[in-house]
Amino acid sequence: MHGDRAADPLSQREFIITRRLKAPRELVWRTFEDPYLLAQWWGPENFTSEVTRLEFRAGGEWHVTMHRPDGTEHPVRYQFVEILAPERIVYRPWRQPGAINPPPTYLATLTFDVFGNETIFTMRAEFESAANLAVAVNGGFREGTNQAFDKLERHLAAF
Amino acid sequence: MQPDRLSLTLSAIADPTRRAILMRLMDGEASVKELAAPFEMSIPAICKHLKVLEGAGLISRGRNAQLRPCRLEAQPLRDAVGWIEEFSRFWDTSLNRLDGLLERLQSADPMAKKN
Numbered sequence: 719m720h721g722d723r724a725a726d727p728l729s730q731r732e733f734i735i736t737r738r739l740k741a742p743r744e745l746v747w748r749t750f751e752d753p754y755l756l757a758q759w760w761g762p763e764n765f766t767s768e769v770t771r772l773e774f775r776a777g778g779e780w781h782v783t784m785h786r787p788d789g790t791e792h793p794v795r796y797q798f799v800e801i802l803a804p805e806r807i808v809y810r811p812w813r814q815p816g817a818i819n820p821p822p823t824y825l826a827t828l829t830f831d832v833f834g835n836e837t838i839f840t841m842r843a844e845f846e847s848a849a850n851l852a853v854a855v856n857g858g859f860r861e862g863t864n865q866a867f868d869k870l871e872r873h874l875a876a877f
Numbered sequence: 878m879q880p881d882r883l884s885l886t887l888s889a890i891a892d893p894t895r896r897a898i899l900m901r902l903m904d905g906e907a908s909v910k911e912l913a914a915p916f917e918m919s920i921p922a923i924c925k926h927l928k929v930l931e932g933a934g935l936i937s938r939g940r941n942a943q944l945r946p947c948r949l950e951a952q953p954l955r956d957a958v959g960w961i962e963e964f965s966r967f968w969d970t971s972l973n974r975l976d977g978l979l980e981r982l983q984s985a986d987p988m989a990k991k992n
Contacts, residue, residue: 733961735968741979749975749982759974762967841968845884 733824733843743830746837747804750828757782765792776800780809805830882934886957889933894918895926899949902936906948 739746749755753769761767761784770793771781780796795812807828824843831838890896898912913923927947930936934953938945 733964735965735972737972737976739972739976739979741983745979745982746975749978755978755982759978760971762963763970839972843964845887 733845735841737839738833739837739839741837742835743804743832743837746830746839750807774798774801799825882953882956885933886935886953889929889935892926895930898926898930899935902947902949906946908944908946912947
């Protein structure tokens with residue numbers, strides 16, 4: 719045992735999104751590798767993204783500035799952990815040391831699997847000490863959390 | 878170094894007993910004895926769970942008298958759900974746009990390609 723908190727099984731710390739993309743794997747890979755293409759799709763609703771740095775290799779940094787419609791900017795930084803073309807990209811968000819109540823850190827593994835002439839894309843976010851979110855969904859927390867969990871439920875693999 | 882609050886929240890709600898305690902507290906504050914009643918658990922065992930919940934900021938306990946009733950602090954839970962929801966929405970939105978981009982790239986739309 720390390721530390722006083724037993725690690726949750728991996729299946730309970732993962733957040734998984736899978737999509738079938740109607741394009742061959744090489745093309746899908748290019749939309750991640752090419753900063754020009756990446757900027758065209760990466761980011762929250764109504765934001766535009768600007769990829770200011772993309773060192774597409776293990777240890778390389780990936781900086782994106784997301785622009786809100788009202789003009790405010792949200793710079794985010796990630797670091798690549800592994801890149802295995804054209805199958806897998808592993809990265810983690812960079813967190814400012816000493817930040818007050820920072821967002822949780824996670825390890826994201828993106829996999830690209832050939833499916834005929836299409837691609838199965840999987841985003842697997844592994845949180846450090848996160849819990850069984852699926853069970854939390856089933857726990858049915860009320861007071862406005864239910865709806866959020868309902869949406870979340872569709873994206874969770876562990877049931 | 879600040880602890881990662883979301884991880885703390887999620888870790889606290891990982892346990893079914895602790896979730897049951899939170900569910901009970903949604904109906905109003907309760908004493909340790911009242912919280913222990915539905916479980917086949919000793920008071921010290923329940924107190925251990927309460928400490929975890931309190932440490933994660935999910936409950937607070939009254940300071941007066943010996944009863945120290947527990948009450949739910951909903952905000953950290955809302956924050957945790959909100960973050961996860963935002964994260965999932967980010968990917969949904971991005972992948973929808975990626976769908977569109979891939980379609981344009983394959984239909985050889987010159988706007989989608991770099992020269």
